[in-house]
Amino acid sequence: MSTEGAAVNFSELVNKNKQTLARLKHSPQLLLHRRDGEDLVLTTAARAAQDRTVVSAATRMLAAMARREPGSMELLLDVLPDAFPWVRFLPEHDTHTFALELVETMRAADSVGNTASVAQMLVAWQHTAEVHSDPELLAALTRDRGEDYGPVPDRRDVS
Structure with a gap:
């Protein structure tokens, strides 16, 4: 398991949500880059x-x-x-x-x-x-x- 999270554009989460969320199985968090706002970090409730x-x-x-x-x-x-x-x-x-x-x-x-x-x-x-x-x-x-x-x-x- 990686100690650093993966990074994707927020649109990838919206357009390919299942594939994008599957990345959380191999990474503790997912950095979501947003064009019109502050980047977000997505993680599981258990990890948080x-x-x-x-x-x-x-x-x-x-x-x-x-x-x-x-x-x-x-x-x-x-x-x-x-x-x-x-x-x-x-x-x-x-x-x-x-x-x-x-x-x-x-x-x-x-x-x-x-x-x-x-x-x-x-x-x-x-x-x-x-x-x-x-x-x-x-x-x-x-x-x-x-x-x-x-x-x-x-x-x-x-x-």
Whole structure:
């Protein structure tokens, strides 16, 4: 069995559905390219449930390890650069904050069965690391601009 999915045009699924769906017997997923929209991934319900079970188990194990021993957070901080090389650009305090937020966001996302918040959080932290990796950009974004103009009004309240 292939570990990577096959790819076809969405029209192939519509026009040759039995032959196209038969590909799922040999591949865990089928990437459907769409001309007028975002590509889709098709998989079996059993495979989706398996993937969800694996992600949930890994999340629960990571969260449990992070809470168990006093040294476990140090271990997590030690392995983060292997999983996310860009954390090397974060200040030490931010790396610790990232680790805590990662574990807690993963736990919360697992509890509702939706990992979108984890993906969003990872992208946000990676962008933060990118800013820290560029001294000129960091200086420009952290420079005191003087007067604070207060909170930005909610766009729904502006006519």
